[in-house]
Amino acid sequence: MQRRLPFFLILGLLTVFRALGAAFPETMPNFQPLAALFFCGALLAGGWLGFILPLAVWIISYPLPGFFQDGPVNDPLIFGSTLLAFGLTFGMGKLLATRGLPALLLGSLTAALSFHLLTNSAAWLFDPRYAKTLGGLLQSLWTGAPGAPLPTWVFLRNFAAANLLFTGVFLSARICLPRLAGNSAPSAAQAH
Numbered sequence: 705m706q707r708r709l710p711f712f713l714i715l716g717l718l719t720v721f722r723a724l725g726a727a728f729p730e731t732m733p734n735f736q737p738l739a740a741l742f743f744c745g746a747l748l749a750g751g752w753l754g755f756i757l758p759l760a761v762w763i764i765s766y767p768l769p770g771f772f773q774d775g776p777v778n779d780p781l782i783f784g785s786t787l788l789a790f791g792l793t794f795g796m797g798k799l800l801a802t803r804g805l806p807a808l809l810l811g812s813l814t815a816a817l818s819f820h821l822l823t824n825s826a827a828w829l830f831d832p833r834y835a836k837t838l839g840g841l842l843q844s845l846w847t848g849a850p851g852a853p854l855p856t857w858v859f860l861r862n863f864a865a866a867n868l869l870f871t872g873v874f875l876s877a878r879i880c881l882p883r884l885a886g887n888s889a890p891s892a893a894q895a896h
Contacts, residue, residue: 739816
């Protein structure tokens with residue numbers, strides 16, 4: 705239980721952070737720790753529990769943006785592509801779980817880019833505002849839909865920065881908190 709305490713504390717903070725991010729999307733759009741939690745899930749909770757717990761938080765908090773802003777929150781295609789992207793993010797983290805800190809941080813950036821490519825390509829496919837051309841795909845990946853308040857590259861920038869930052873925070877918590885409790889902590893390469 706003591707090994708999972710940091711994970712449960714992080715989940716509680718994540719829920720609060722997600723609600724604040726939904727309430728104030730213009731301040732730091734897409735700067736949330738959720739993807740980093742999926743990426744680090746295998747390290748923090750071990751096995752599939754590292755996927756199930758962030759998934760539960762995401763599903764519970766998924767409607768929050770709909771309370772504060774207009775958007776396709778209830779679109780099953782958006783939900784499905786996001787779920788697939790989180791699954792890919794978790795898988796990438798699981799594959800890198802035995803690697804050192806540099807590989808994990810680079811992996812978190814790669815996961816953020818993969819998430820952006822997958823979800824924005826799905827938006828291009830299913831959102832009628834995008835032309836089904838190469839130009840429409842590039843628009844979905846870089847500038848966003850016509851009339852969008854911010855270009856999608858801002859979301860990618862913030863998403864990558866948040867994923868890198870929160871991966872570092874979660875890995876630090878995984879290594880340092882057991883030391884503070886008097887236990888010997890595994891290194892990032894051993895923490896799986």
